[in-house]
Amino acid sequence: MRHQFSPDLESPHAPTVAQCLRPPRAGRFADTRASSSLRHLYRWLCRFMPSLAAHLAFRQLATPPRSAAGRWPVAIRELTRERRLSNGSSELAVYEWGHQGPAVLLVHGWGSNATHLARLVQPLRNAGFRVIAFDAPAHGRSTGRTTDMVAYAHAVALVARHAGPLHAVIGHSFGAAMAMYAARDWGLAASRLVLMSSFNDCNRFLEMFARHVGLTPDVLRRTRELLSQRYGGRLDWGRMSVTEMLRQANRPALVVHDENDEEIPFEHGLVMTSALQTAQLKATRGLGHHRVLRNPEVIRRITAFLVD
Known part of the structure; x- marks a missing residue:
């Protein structure tokens, strides 16, 4: 199957690493006053209490923001069947x-x-x-x-x-x-x-977070290790390429x-x-x-x- 690019967007040049890793300009990892304050805190923690910094980063990284659920469109609202699926000690909607x-x-x-x-x-x-x-x-x-x-x-x-x-x-x-x-x-x-x-690459998600809060390379490494240790090494950061x-x-x-x-x-x-x-x-x-x-x-x- 041939690649199907929009003609006006096709480029003969492969994207660079810098292009793929450039900081986001919007979204939850974009720079804000709050993120600036967070970086000041992590800067101090990374310098004087790196282990605590890694554990806090691990906890923050694992806590997704809760977004308000929207309404299902009228055409499907009455046809929606909702059930609960057991997922270990938790449930999925x-x-x-x-x-x-x-x-x-x-x-x-x-x-x-x-x-x-x-x-x-x-x-x-x-x-x-x-x-x-x-x-x-x-x-x-x-x-x-x-x-x-x-x-x-x-x-x-x-x-x-x-x-x-x-x-x-x-x-x-x-x-x-x-x-x-x-x-x-x-x-x-x-x-x-x-x-x-x-x-x-799934590493991109962690790198976006690390940049957002200002983790040092050492604390980022420790945070990765905490995530890997949680599952006995099942999460292999060297094998997380989505491509x-x-x-x-x-x-x-x-x-x-x-x-x-x-x-x-x-x-x-x-x-x-x-x-x-x-x-x-x-x-x-x-x-x-x-x-x-x-x-x-x-x-x-x-x-x-x-x-x-």
Whole structure:
């Protein structure tokens, strides 16, 4: 399958490391007065109490912000079936539409919830798909106050197993990366993959946080070790490339990314599509990191990709 770039956005030059790692200009990791104050605190802690700094960073990193759940569109509100799925000592809120048709799983991003993907549901139902969405651990109506990459990806795989055979997974931002992590390490299988506004390496998420609070390299290393130790070394930071996970999945993939995404630079999408023969790129302009989720043209492109 040939890469499909928008003609006016195609570039013969591979993105540089600096482009992929440049600081976000918007979103929860953008510079603000509050983040400036936080950096002053961490600067002192990193210098005089590095172990405490790492533990505080670990705790802060594992505590997602709670965003208010939106309302499901009128067309699907009465058709929404909500149930609780046991996830060890916690519960996941799972939402379903339709009893028949190929199943499509929606995976939201960090600090978000299932309702943020609501505009996708009706078009997918109209195309004959059964749609499943859920609130990740410590998000939305699911229980818990903290989570992390391993717990998040495990939850994706758990919902997928209960949904039955999947035709496709559609993930946004952090959720797209966690869907790929679930595919590699927890056996999530889908015939087609859609990654929207995703970073190309999970280390990017930790690096964004480290820059946001001003962690020193030593404290960042300690924080990584705390995350790895929590799962007995299962979280291997050297194997967290989303591009490589996508390559290993070896499925037709659609990468959707906005040229003006101020949270995760457009170059991340270019890296993934440039590296994979099975990937297509839907490039947009002016939609940013979140409006891409409700753009009619993007939704039509995703639906067509799943039907094709």
